[in-house]
Amino acid sequence: MSAPRVISRLASRAALARRSPLAATASRRVAIASTSTLPATAFTSMSVRNGSTLPPRSTSFTKPTEEHLKDLKAILSTPTSLLSTLDGSATPDDLASYNDDWMNKYHGKSPIVVKPRTTEEVSKVMKYCYEKGLAVVPQGGNTGLVGGSNPVHDEIILNISNLNKIRSFDEVSGVLVADGGVILEAADHALAEKGFIFPLDLGAKGSCHIGGNVATNAGGLRLLRYGSLHGSVLGLEVVLPDGTIWDGLSKLRKDNTGFDLKQLFIGSEGTIGIITGISIHCPRRPAAMNVAVFSLDSYEAVQKVFAEAKGHLGEILSAFEFFDKQSYALVKKHQEENGGERKVFDQEGDFYCLIETGGSNAEHDEAKLTGLLEHLLGTEMVLDGVLAQDSTQFQSLWSLRELVPESAGKAGSVYKYDVSVPVGKMYGLVEKMRAKLREGGVLEGDGNPEGPIRAVAGYGHMGDGNLHINIVANKYSDEVEKIIEPYVYEIVAENDGSISAEHGLGVMKAPYIGYSKNDVSIEMMRKIKTLFDPKGLLNPYKYII
Amino acid sequence: MSAPRVISRLASRAALARRSPLAATASRRVAIASTSTLPATAFTSMSVRNGSTLPPRSTSFTKPTEEHLKDLKAILSTPTSLLSTLDGSATPDDLASYNDDWMNKYHGKSPIVVKPRTTEEVSKVMKYCYEKGLAVVPQGGNTGLVGGSNPVHDEIILNISNLNKIRSFDEVSGVLVADGGVILEAADHALAEKGFIFPLDLGAKGSCHIGGNVATNAGGLRLLRYGSLHGSVLGLEVVLPDGTIWDGLSKLRKDNTGFDLKQLFIGSEGTIGIITGISIHCPRRPAAMNVAVFSLDSYEAVQKVFAEAKGHLGEILSAFEFFDKQSYALVKKHQEENGGERKVFDQEGDFYCLIETGGSNAEHDEAKLTGLLEHLLGTEMVLDGVLAQDSTQFQSLWSLRELVPESAGKAGSVYKYDVSVPVGKMYGLVEKMRAKLREGGVLEGDGNPEGPIRAVAGYGHMGDGNLHINIVANKYSDEVEKIIEPYVYEIVAENDGSISAEHGLGVMKAPYIGYSKNDVSIEMMRKIKTLFDPKGLLNPYKYII
Structure with missing residues (x-):
């Protein structure tokens, strides 16, 4: 990626501030401190449908034993491809990063992690498990946000990290x-x-x-x-x-x-x-990339800027992201705690948006971007703006948006919702959610200094109608979850939206699929699942239940 | 669409000729004269697999009767939604355009055409047919090229042209x-x-x-x-x-x-x-569109120009098409017969390519295109070139490529193949096909002035690895088809290609799916077909058989 170019004629504009590079962002994945364990009652909304807290362990699945372990070992080419608590080769702690999810919200109890080294080994493991009736959860980087990639009970974890060529x-x-x-x-x-x-x-x-x-x-x-x-x-x-x-x-x-x-x-x-x-x-990498971040005073202004960006930038617009002041506050706090410089805007706003361009001709891209910036500043659509001057600033400006989920995770236990609705209605959902929590008496604020909810942050991918709502609590609790769910899904359904834009269903949203899919769809899904997996052994208790 | 802009600085270059608009292209769909009827023996290659010429009529399907016609009439809101030879409301000629395919190669014998006016009517018709065991062929514009949208036997034709809002x-x-x-x-x-x-x-x-x-x-x-x-x-x-x-x-x-x-x-x-x-x-319509056509002396030159076009034009490259001199000769002949002006290039070549750009900023697009043109002319990668100056020329230049299939249809009965292989191997397939036909003694030429094959034309979508081979014969014949098939599929399979890039399988390619799909894929397809259509009533005898 080439360094973003300076748009010199705009350099003198106070409104388009250029400052020293922000502190480089640390690796995006950081261990999120475990602030709570998942209370069994956290699944009450699921229990309404299932008559129990988590979906109960299916009695039709075979329980993994030392005998199975021995057989699986024989299938695999190296002993390091298998970890198990059944033969003492691993402790429960050794398996924790496989059993627990990314948010530390969902916790499986699998005694076996298999890490095949070839597709053929994956095949042999699956053939064996299928014959024996052993349930299996496939696992990649285990970075999912809906509890889809870790076990619910004692499913064998089939981790594919050794298939990495x-x-x-x-x-x-x-x-x-x-x-x-x-x-x-x-x-x-x-x-x-x-x-x-x-x-x-x-x-x-x-x-x-x-x-x-x-x-x-x-x-x-x-x-x-x-x-x-x-x-x-x-x-x-x-x-x-x-x-x-x-x-x-x-x-x-x-x-x-x-x-x-x-x-x-x-x-x-x-x-x-x-x-x-x-x-x-894979497309060709753009020869030129630019990124700019703006502060704005309303969600309406964000929408206007989006329309202008599409018009001015056309085919080189590669990202249009937005985040609210609550999101930005979380990021600033996180950066402050990590010694990163935080001053970005002379004038902060209630909203922020990030615009990225990528094109084949730097000169043309800069001309298009300059045209947009002049228009935005001239019409006072934005309060303030920063344009990256080099690749470090490029990364730093992106981090303002990308650090939101990590910063939320640092601030507490996060209820994460990922929905899509028509662009015009996106932010209304965040406001409704705040009102609902305030009404429920759990939102921290003047009247409720100790409220368990510390922040409700909204951000997302404007171009795709994809909104993320992060609700930061001091801990996961039944009381809070009952207020949020299924309310959050109801307001999505009212707007013909999707209760999962990109995170998937996993174990978290499986019970709520009816808010986004009709009965005919669900019936077709069930038939397809059964067609491919008649024993229901693969990633059970999730997705379609 | 705005008129393509003149690249004035190139106007003086003799090599990049600008001439009067070509004759406007007539409507792209024209009736192709029926030069033959399909001999039953034309399906011998299919018979190898099926032990008969066409797949025989399935005895498990109910034969449509006047009784069914009466019931269907009762389902539909207007009498004009139904045409049938069973009650004399239509003659076989009236139904010909529904029963015959676009190429006049495949001929069904359905006695009933249903044209519902709403989705609910489609639903009622299907529910009725499903209960009665009546086979149905869904039909849109009936422009398919693999006999997929007209009946094979007496399937009821469910035409959706009245669902047009x-x-x-x-x-x-x-x-x-x-x-x-x-x-x-x-x-x-x-x-x-x-x-x-x-x-x-x-x-x-x-x-x-x-x-x-x-x-x-x-x-x-x-x-x-x-x-x-x-x-x-x-x-x-x-x-x-x-x-x-x-x-x-x-x-x-x-x-x-x-x-x-x-x-x-x-x-x-x-x-x-x-x-x-x-x-x-749907994306925004590009504010500026340009098109240029070049003559070249080899397929290697076409590939080089494609690489240069991607490099210079980047995100504004919207089409890159190629056609050979045989294709161009067919178009010229067709235009000549229709009184259209034909002189386009000062120097013709063995190959031609068409480049289209579409972008949001005319000035930038022209600069990119000019850069490419100067490079192509400077390095002598092309023999000659024409750049459209206005929207009429834009259409005229496009017609050189778009008229190829229609012109082939005018020249005789066309065996049409639509395959995809890696770009570097595309044209080799056309050459192999010519050699095979020459070897079989059917290619018109010096040694064979009366050969039934008049032309073998190759053209297609370069960017997608999608090649069309049109083999123009004086009539469809068993002898010729035996030479072509399955040879054409064999040479595609040898190159890990697809025997149908975009036309589909229909009745024509269904028997050859094994050249592109493995047994596991075919088995999965079969299961999905059965899952959705356990009685096999919808578009039978095709696709997956």
């Missing part, structure tokens, strides 16, 4: 073929060396796997420009529940010979197969 | 919702009025339906820029084989709540449901 890259077609366990950032770095870009970017890039990205149909920061994985993924290699390897690793951009089967696995959250390889079309 | 368009999100029977060009015209563009364009746009486009996963001319329908379609309304209406008409760009069911219907060729409504994300 880039298989091929074709510089003519831009087609990358890689193992499912390749880390997203590693894939993108390898592509950068060849002048290409992975058509997906998200905060967890340093930890998440591309196989997991495909399994959850991750959306991320640049969907606006590069579209969804349903368009860019060309082929998949998948191990089916019974161990059959499906080689659907097409490298062709066009292939109309039958149902596009790979599409079923994109977003299937590991319920009908384990993605061991992907083939994806 | 645009339901809504949202200028903020760019989301269009429309009936499946809306004609592609009509949808694009409606969008143009609002400054948007349909993210698909193809030669048959004046006749094909958007529902049919989705059902065949049409690729077309601008996939390079706007990606595949798997990425741009947001939702579908589908009537399932048993008459159930599936309302999956989401308008959201992101929705991760379960299997992305709509993807199964995109490219399903009417075998598991009838698409009655679509919701699609």
